[in-house]
Amino acid sequence: MTRIDIPALKTAGPRAGLALLLGGLILLTGCSAPDNQAGGVNTPGGGGSVASAASTIDVITQVEGRLGEMGIGADPGSLICDGELAVAVDASVGCEFTADQQPVGLVVSVAKVDGGEATLKVETEARPMPQVILENRVRTRVEREMGSSVEFAACTGDLAAEVGASAGCTLTAAGTTRELEVKVDSIDGGLIGVSIGDAA
């Protein structure tokens, strides 16, 4: 597992002071931080402990920059979440991002809380391919095979994120029209594998 370094807790600069102050506020006001958040937080740098940190995790800030290291290619700045994630085991939050414009669901849940660290579980979920994305993918994929342009690409609608789901597409290039069927062959998390073949 990889760990995120939080500069605010590692340095003695103004931000560290702010973190300490805010942590103190949690304790003073009796804010609804889980019990296991009370007490010290071990800093990654081994610099001892400070007062308790936060009661929520900003998933966008904490997770988006690390999707790449998990093998998830998200379009920069595309992650949105329903809210923050409570620092409590089994708490979860739903998010969505795009990968080359295709929407992908992301569920982030808290698997473990240990001192100042939370272990998150990250899962991707397939989302339907919007018609416009489908048309673009089919067009560009066939263009690459042809080495020239497809003038017109129209599909019958969105492609459901289910194995076996299909959509019809019509392509036109240089006066030739070809009717295609796009079919979902596989789903792996948020990854949809589709085959583009001739319509029956």
Add this chain to the structure above:
Amino acid sequence: MDILVVTSPPAGEPLRLPVPAGELAVRGMVELSGETKAGTYYPKVKVPKDLDGFRAQMLAFSNAGRRDPDSRKTHRTATVTDLSLNEVITKGGAKEKVFRENDTPPYFSDQKSDPALDKMAQFQAEYNASREAPASPDLHNGPARFTFEGRTASMLGLGERSAFFGAPSNVVEGAAGPTGVGSLPLGWMTTDTHFRPFFNVDGSYPIVGYGAAQSAKGNWYYIFVPRRDTELPPKKLDEVKLPVEVFVGAPAPEDATLVVEPANPPGPTTSGPVVTPAPTEAPAAPPATAPPGGAAICDGKDLSGACAPITEGVADVRTVGIANDTVSSIRVPEGKWLNLHRDFGFGGPCLSFSSDQADLSGSYMSGRVSAVTIGDSIPQGCIDGNALRLCSEGDFTGACITPTEDSANLGTTELGNDQLTSLVVPTGKVVSLYKDFDFRGECQSFSADRAHLSGTRIGDNSASSFTISDSVPADCPES
């Protein structure tokens, strides 16, 4: 009378002869194969620790062969032993052109390595080593699915691998293995099938990529991927072999756990909906708007959305944080040309712009840009994307004219009557095409580029006259 002069070194001194470049290269490969490291794409296989050095030796070997006019003859190959000919007879009896670059030896310039081609070659070499592939045509098949640095794609075919690594599209591939060290590229150069790229038979091959990997059993696998400079004719839509596969979205993460420190300031309470505060630090993403000055591409109109500065060629826009096929506006500094390419690796049609384009929706490149270059002039292979251009073939190719005013009779131009197939329409302008001379007959207006007129109301090869104006004429609608 011929006089033969025989000389010998002074007594006691060894005879010193230069070692041929090819032999030196083989020695280099053997030496460099002694130290290995984990593969980049398949860490369980080994690759030379100095992989670039190893590739350089492979390139040195092949270039030594290119310089030698008798290379094929020396190795007693069955075909193509005389490269001084304009045409050679290849296996099967076909005549093929030799693309010599010089009339006297060396006939061919040295090939140069290409980083993107190196990557795609290395990938396939490692893939073959990872599965201990037997020697067969299967060496050219990649995995149906591959994830690397957050991107997943089918790598089955050469075109798919080329697109994934942002390499040029017009490439061929040679594969070898399982074998030992130093047997390639010689093995390719002396066959009757794979020799063409080394000796410019059937096309020029100026750039090349090499890959080398060793399997767990100790076998070596090699790949070379040269780019053919002579364009292959495009296929027709009904010639495309289907099915093909596409992967969209993002896979399940390999390691689904992440350890974080919930260090952001807490909200007032954790119950009920929580409004996400603005992050205290900018995420690692391109700026939301175009950076000041300099060339830039953006995925939103008016230089909005995700933007990336362009200071040099970008073979794959995804590498600068812009999703593929999303560029919607561009900024171009004065005196520069920004060249938008349809395909990764600077392939496909290319339109060049010398001024800002706040909205590319009227351009053929809208929703198509995969690669970008910048320079002081329009490079070869690109055309001015903001100048009227009428062409006899699709994708703005064939016989083209760049008129500056209306024409009542296209038959008087170099394009010819009833020859128009594609057109570039300058931003903010409307081109009205008429089926008859003197702006008569059926008419259709275009405010956006058309890479092919088939399927339009005016049709392909039908225009006889045209006008260019600032708005759609009342008697000549767009649809």
